[in-house]
Amino acid sequence: MGRTLIQKIISKHGGGECAGGDVVWMDIDNRSARDFAGANVVGNLEKYGGDSPIADPEKTFFTFDCNVPANTIPYATNQHRIRLYAREQHLKVWDVNAGIGSHVVIEEGLAKPGTTTIGTDSHLNIMGAVGAFGQGMGDVDTAFAFKSGKIWFQVPESVKVTLKGMPAPGTEAKDVALAMLREFGSHTLLGKSVEVQGEWLDQAELSDCITFASLGTELGAIIILLPPNQKVLDAFSMKREEAVYADDDAVYEKEYTLDITGLTPLLAAPPNPHNVHAVSEYADTKVDGVFIGSCTNGSYADMAYAAKLLKGRKVADGVMLKVVPATRTTWMRLLHEGLLADLFDAGAIVSNAGCGGCASGQIGMTGSGEVQISTSNRNFTGKQGKGDTYLAGIGTAAASAVLGRIASVNELEEV
Amino acid sequence: MASLKIQGRLWVLQRNGELISDIDTDMIFHNQYLAITDIAKMGQYAFDNLEGFKDFAKLAKPGDIVLAGDNFGSGSSRQQAVDCFTSLGVKAVIARSYGAIYKRNAINSAFPVITMPDAKASDFSHLETVVLDMEKGLLRDRKVEPMSGVQKDIFFAGGLFQYAETLKK
Incomplete structure (x- = not known):
């Protein structure tokens, strides 16, 4: 019988011919x-x-x-x-x-x-x-x-999700992750190892894979496992045969298909990450602060995208834009490539690398009534302060910072 | 040496004929006692916040076994909610299911937590004397899940870190 990705990784690490449920x-x-x-x-x-x-x-x-x-x-x-x-x-x-x-x-x-x-x-x-x-x-x-x-x-049961189709332009990995939360909530995938595949993931960058997999905890999953595509293998200078993949005839407890064809930007409104809506539904909401960073959206590619969107633009009056690159290596690249200047000139506060907005007060907290767009992964009451936190992608965060209201990246291009 | 076959009185934690589910760590060992770190002093507070069983600590005898419904030990990660049973000499908890952290804490501290997916209050009399065989997976004549190999390794070592010591020999 074919074996799933998590079973094969655990077996390779001394777990024997394990099946779901085995300890x-x-x-x-x-x-x-x-x-x-x-x-x-x-x-x-x-x-x-x-x-x-x-x-x-x-x-x-x-x-x-x-x-x-x-x-x-x-x-x-x-x-x-x-x-x-x-x-x-x-x-x-x-x-x-x-x-x-x-x-x-x-x-x-x-x-x-x-x-x-x-x-x-x-x-x-x-x-x-x-x-x-x-x-x-x-x-x-x-x-x-x-x-x-x-x-x-305890070896989790494995399920498989196939993402069908490609999202619309201006839609990013975070939006696809939010589409997963909209579809599955926090219970359907509880305790599962969730293997995800599809056309979109076949061409995804490493940073997209990181963003997408980082919401596994919010889905209640043990893990979201992505079979490494060529770009991911290249990032580690590995050959396909050196990585671990599920067998072609692997048996899953359940298989799901999620159609992401033409998906447009999403956000998670307070008070939890699975309260997912179209960004357009909140277009009139005034924004007080924006946080760009975290393990979900703090990679170099995310920061570079934010810098590209903000270059030559200004953060709206009365909006705080806080940027926290995930690592010092990313920070250094942004510095040497001049992208930090683009962020700074737009009006951003850029902090040293770390967890930023998700950790207690590293780059400030929100006060009661404050509306914040955050590229992080949790918007539970109190997590990032007393205010209302909306989770969204880099494009939505940057556009909202410039326009001073919740906006999608496509609106920014019209400015 | 610890044994996988034990005999004791069975506390059937029930309400209106149903096993009680969602007994959380505040019902097992209330947060007002969290400052207590001496296991010997923990037993007296076991279940003192569980309606109907507040006198558990007074009436429990060493060797007793506890039977409950779903999601036993949900809530916080406090270790005292496991250690208070050890403190009283309670030998095992059997439940339909457990809060994930509770189960991990109990296994790590070598306290037997046994899963009985189809447990029913009506199958047992409260405080009847039963035999629990954790090797074969039997509670009296009813099936329970036997201990896993991992759980046995830690149980016989007397705890997770004691097990680590055995790995080096």
Whole structure:
């Protein structure tokens, strides 16, 4: 019987001939913890780790991205506790200047197709973007992975979604991800490994795949797994036979088709990510702030697209535009290629790399009544402040910043 | 050595003839007691916020087994909601299903949580003495899901980190 992508990745990592529902031990290639919960991981290792708390220092590291540099004393204290522990155990720390851990790990080529990564970031399943396993875990399980190189995991059931057709021009990966949330809500795919394929994904850039897979957590899925296309393989200088793919005759618990032919820009209105509507339905809503960044939309390609749209244009009076590139590498490229100037001249506030708007206050919060367009992945009440957060793509965010009201990118081109 | 076959009184957590579902971590171990870190002191508060079973901690005896409905342990990730049972000497919880974090916490701390997908209150008498065989997957004469290999590894080691120690030998 043919096997699904997640079954094959887990099997390759010591999980045996596993099927959906089986509970297995699996080997983890990349064992990480971030500044959030990382200090608890250290605490667990100090308490239970014994004489050899780290199985393999080469595969074990910390990434600081939530609160960088720390703007609260508890965060500063926790980060420093981690640094001291890492020094003692000879572990790499991607410190407060590095950017979002999940993106750093992809950029560094550690999370490449077919690998396994765990850590304390609930969006680590973003690794599904490159046909790799990733999973956010609690501090106990993460500490155990540091110590043993393994986790235990219940193999999820696999479902398959086929995206049919191509979206309309001016529609981007975020809109396709929002179309998934509109179709499936937060329950239909709960606990599943969701393999997605289709014409649009066959030609998608790595950054599009990252954006698309990053909404897996909001769909309730264990992971959205994308079979690596040629562009993704090229990004890791890999050949097709080096990556892992589902068997042609793989058996899925359920198969769905989502027609995205002619899809136009979408947004998720408050109070949750599956409250998805056409951008045009909200065209009269005045905007107070715009956030461009996050693990969902913080890649170089996203930033470059924002810079292209904003070049020679101005952010509307009374609108704050906050831009946070995902990683230092992206930041540097934007700087050296002059794109940072385009963003800055348009009126943007550009912060150092990190989680930005999704982390407590790294680039400010919204106040009561404030309307914010955000390219991130969560708009639950309180997540990015007290205001009303609408989730959207780069085009919608940039257009709304310039026009001062919710607008799609096509309206910007008329300005 | 820990055994996979145990015998004890069965607490049938029921209301109007149905097993109670959605017993969350605040009903199991209320957040007002979260400052407690000594396992020995946790038992006295087990279920003290579960309507109908608030005297559980007083009446429970070492060796008892608990039976509940769906989504047992939903809510927060607090470890005390598992440890309060260990504290009382309760030997296992059986439920139709569990909150995902609760199940993970319990397995990691070597506390037996057993799934019984078709559990019904009417199949058992409250506080009857039953045999639970976690190897074969039997509660008295009814089927339950046996422990997985992973769950057994951790159970016999006495916890997740204790299991890690066994890997090095």
